[in-house]
Amino acid sequence: MALKRLNRIVQLSHTVSLTRPLHGSGCGLQLGAATQTEAPMESPRAVFRTSESEPASHGEQHIGQFYTIPPSQVKTIFPHGLPYRFQQQIKTFNEACLMVRKPALELIGYLKKADPAHPSVRYVLYGERGTGKSLSLCHALHHCSLQDWLILHVPDAHLWVKNCKELMASSYHRARFDQPIEASVWLKNFRVTNERFLKEIKTSQKYIWSKREFTDEGRPLGEIVDQGVTRVKNASDAVGVVLKELKAQARPGSYRLVVGVDGVNALWGRTTLRKEDRSLIDPSELTLVHNLRKMMKNDWCGGAVIATVTQTGSVFTPSSAYLPQELLGKEGFDFLDPFLPVLVRAYSEKEFESSYQYYRDRHWIQHHTVDSLKSILCVSLAPPAGHTEEGKKELLFLSNRNPAALERLCAFL
């Protein structure tokens, strides 16, 4: 009955979820549930969707409901930001639907109330594997984008510290290393998200790229990005220049900047990259990491830093670690301290129900024991009497209400 090695799905569902409500979420959810039970049972499909597509107007009453992101916004705001499995889901269902959940609502509330004149607040999303940290970050970034903020999104910082095919010594600083491919790819996607800002923001000093190439003072920032994309050798330095300029010019009067980094613990962990003499490279010796660390400091005003600490994709960290202290290490924690931690938990019963109804509506759960819509309509094909709820109970048990586990289980059922 039990296979010798645990499958990844079983690993996900075996994580123990915290039961103490850190942010008083218990009463909030119950209030939400009370209003939801009034929804009519004849149209179950209506309960799990909301027509409110602006994250700014999402409230407690929308918790557990799915809102749709229009395809045009998905292409501009998230050219590289969404997790791979979610991108596949968008392609399959022909729509991008995100669930409104408590951690994201909390974040959006803080962002709305934050004073631009104060130094930028750092928010750290943490939680067990597969609970929805990356998508909560994307929800918050969607809100910021609709409020016309400048989005600086690093979809996975772990990709910068491992598996680098081309590592070259930096021309700017002798001890550092450049990653041309990662930097140029990031710049391309950054350009897609923030087209209009790149024309407005001007450089504050002259930058010399080589003997014949330079960018004058007062030129639009788009030129630096183009320089990085075309001359791939200078891409990492271009990234550094862009970050420096954005940080220096983010004042309360001008644009508001949000830095979203997924897997910020990569910046203070270890790398798998080696120098030519086979010694390991420290993250601080990578240009990209060095410049991104400077962005994570709270010595600038007029914006926010939202980060996620995740063990998925990280190197040399145990799979049971999920707290910021464990994943960031002493150095990272001291750098980010003080920050606002936001815990992301597994689905509540209402959210699980909503997710299950959404998958059924999209014809994703096909197994006959899980009460498919077809079996309701065709009496002759109806599963045996005891079977209608059996599949759902088993899904609940196997996934332990973990969002990623549920998604992977429903994928093949």
Added chain:
Amino acid sequence: MAASIAKLLRPWSPGVLPVRWTRYNPYYLEPEPSKEVYRIPVTELTDEQKAAQELKAVRPIKATPSGLTSSVFSDPTVSKFVNMMMEDGDKVLARSIITQTFESMKRKQVEKYHKAPATEKEGIECNPYTIFHQALENCKPIIGLISIQKGGKYYQVPTPLTDSRRRFLAMKWLITECRDNKHRRTHMYEKLSQELLAAFMNEGNVIKRKHDMHKMAEANRAFAHYRWW
């Protein structure tokens, strides 16, 4: 020194002991995994079921194989297919390939479903289990060939096949077709999903192989009387 020699002289015992024997005494009963059977109240049992329950009290029961579950999602045909795909006892890998196959088939069909106009939506089958069973059914040959020696020569003689042999041949052809005749850089789940979807529509190399088998049997009809059973 003496201890190491003593270790070598000890009788060897295997590190992993199998629990389920291949040669059970016939009075051992098979295990019953489904929960439905145990949920029937005592008053509603038929006579046969009552007799079976009483027999369980006196007879020993075989050990359950590790692939048998009481899960509502378990399917004996799929388990058999997983076992046939398995190499070197790596059932985790074989099972993960099959689940990825189902996922990829479902993704293709659901994407087609959502993009199709309302009139065509009814005709698109999205359930990977239905597709798998139907594809397997389409691949099963009706008549087979066996090699019979007569007068120093071997003849391919047409013969009826049992259900289990038909199922085995269908699964074997699917797996070998995907392993041998596809591009080597594609993943197994991708190859399998393409082949299963093609077999569901009665196209593809496996269906062709089944038809070839039928044509050979038809061609060798004259030798049918060489079979004496």
